[in-house]
Every structure is written in C-alpha cells, then in structure tokens.
Amino acid sequence: MSPKADGKHIGFWGANALSLAFGAGFFLVVAAQAVAGYAEFNEQLAVEGLQRIGFGDYLMSSDFAVDVTENWQSEFLQFFLFIFATVHLLQHGSPESKPLDRAGIESEEYQRMGDHAREDSPRWAGTKDWRQTLYSRSLGLTMAALFLLSWLAQSVAGVAAYNDVRLRQLQEPLDWVTYLGSADFWNRSLQNWQSELLAVATMAILSVYLRQRGSPESKPVGSPHTATGVEG
Known part of the structure; x- marks a missing residue:
C-alpha cells in the first residue's frame, strides 16, 4: 500500500x-x-x-579504488560518530541535538520498546532479549561496520596504488602491515576525517542561528535560537 x-x-x-x-x-x-x-x-x-x-x-586499477574508498570511509565515520555522539552530547539551540532533558538512551516507554512496543513497532523492538539489544543499536553498529569495511578496502587498494608508484620509481614495494603505518595511509585518512568533523560541527552550530524553510535539518523559521531538538 x-x-x-x-x-x-x-x-x-x-x-x-x-x-x-x-x-x-x-x-x-x-x-x-x-x-x-x-x-x-x-x-x-x-x-x-x-x-x-x-x-x-x-x-x-588500485588508483581509482583508493580514491573512491577513502571518501566512503570518511562519510561512514561521520555518520557513525554523529549517531553515537548525539545519544549523550547536546547542543543548545540546535535541531541536530536532542532536547536538553533527554540526554542518554532514554526510557523504554519513550523508545516504544519491550512492554511499550506498539502493534506497528518493528518485531524485535517488543522483545526483551539480545534481539532488542541488537536492534536498538543496529543503525550505529551498521555504520561502524561500513566504516571499518571501507577503511579496510581503502588500505588494500591504497597499498597497491602506493606500490605501483614505488615500482615505477624502481623502489621496493611495501607489505600491507608496513603500509598501515605509512604517512601515505594516514594522510589519506586524516585529511578526510578532519573535513567530516568540521562539517558536522559547523552544521550543529550554524543551525542554531540560521534557517532553511521547509527543511527537517532546520528549525522552523520563527523558532527562537534557544529552541533545541526542534525540526522544521
């Protein structure tokens, strides 16, 4: 339907x-x-x-693969950190934050879990065992898994691309473990991580004072700057 x-x-x-x-x-x-x-x-x-x-x-080629995967892992890292961080961390006045009185994992009643699950709730939300525990954290865990898998893919493609360059320069190739400690691997990772952290921090604070009419990422245009956890 x-x-x-x-x-x-x-x-x-x-x-x-x-x-x-x-x-x-x-x-x-x-x-x-x-x-x-x-x-x-x-x-x-x-x-x-x-x-x-x-x-x-x-x-x-490994060159194309590493360029793609290094961006994927940083994006999944952003969502993984944001999902878990916003459980406990708050930002006064931001629609990206929960209201100031709701820090933490919240009650089963509010989360519609266990005895408080409704007829239209996901089936595992109404259980009281490992299934509920797993499902209640499934989004963050999936993002964490996607981050780790894409980071692994970046490292594998990265060492191949790095060694291609070394071989063209008549240098000895590196093994995967050695590459994980190389400046090339960490430069590729960190330059993406810092941009993701900056983007999230910028969105969190600018949404306190600025508006986008009709967007759920913004507060309603007329909402006060102090309104927290309110979406348009």
Whole structure:
C-alpha cells in the first residue's frame, strides 16, 4: 500500500524521491570522478614517459579504488560518530541535538520498546532479549561496520596504488602491515576525517542561528535560537 500525505496517496517516486535522487547523483558523480581520474592518471603516466592505459583498465586499477574508498570511509565515520555522539552530547539551540532533558538512551516507554512496543513497532523492538539489544543499536553498529569495511578496502587498494608508484620509481614495494603505518595511509585518512568533523560541527552550530524553510535539518523559521531538538 502506498503512503499517504494529507489523505492522498503518494506514488513510489514521490515517496522515495530523496533516496532515489541521491542514489542517482552518486552514480553520476562516481562516473564523472572516473573520467577526471582517468585523465589525470594518464597525464601522470605521460609525465613519467609511460604508456597510457584504457578507461576499463583504469576502472579496475588500485588508483581509482583508493580514491573512491577513502571518501566512503570518511562519510561512514561521520555518520557513525554523529549517531553515537548525539545519544549523550547536546547542543543548545540546535535541531541536530536532542532536547536538553533527554540526554542518554532514554526510557523504554519513550523508545516504544519491550512492554511499550506498539502493534506497528518493528518485531524485535517488543522483545526483551539480545534481539532488542541488537536492534536498538543496529543503525550505529551498521555504520561502524561500513566504516571499518571501507577503511579496510581503502588500505588494500591504497597499498597497491602506493606500490605501483614505488615500482615505477624502481623502489621496493611495501607489505600491507608496513603500509598501515605509512604517512601515505594516514594522510589519506586524516585529511578526510578532519573535513567530516568540521562539517558536522559547523552544521550543529550554524543551525542554531540560521534557517532553511521547509527543511527537517532546520528549525522552523520563527523558532527562537534557544529552541533545541526542534525540526522544521
């Protein structure tokens, strides 16, 4: 059954427009990144006096893989940290924060868990065993797992890309463990982490004072700056 808004049925495209739009945007941007990265990679090969490679070969290369995965892991890290941090940490006046009196994991009644679960609640929310414990933390744990997996993928692709450069320079390649302690690996990771932390901090504080009409990431335009945990 399709969802309703103001008593009217909303079709599939309207009900899922946000995820579909961002999903389509993701594939378009990855494609554009591949084209730009391919051109840059071949320019570097030309500078080094080496033969150009085909586009298909570039898509299968460690250079393309590491550029993609290093961004993925930083994004998943951002969501993982934000999900867990906002359980206990508050920001007065920000819609990104819970109200100041709700710090912590909150009561089972408020969270509609156990005996307080409703008929339309997810099935595991009404249990009182490990299933409830797992489900009640499933979003944060999934984001943590995605971060670790993408970080692992970055390290594997990164050592391959790093060794490709070393071999072209007639240097000995590094093994994976040694690469994990290298400046290249940590520079790739930390330059993305700092940007994600800055973005979250900026959003949290600017949303106290600035507004975007109609956005759930903003407070209603007329809400006072001190209103906390209120969405538009």
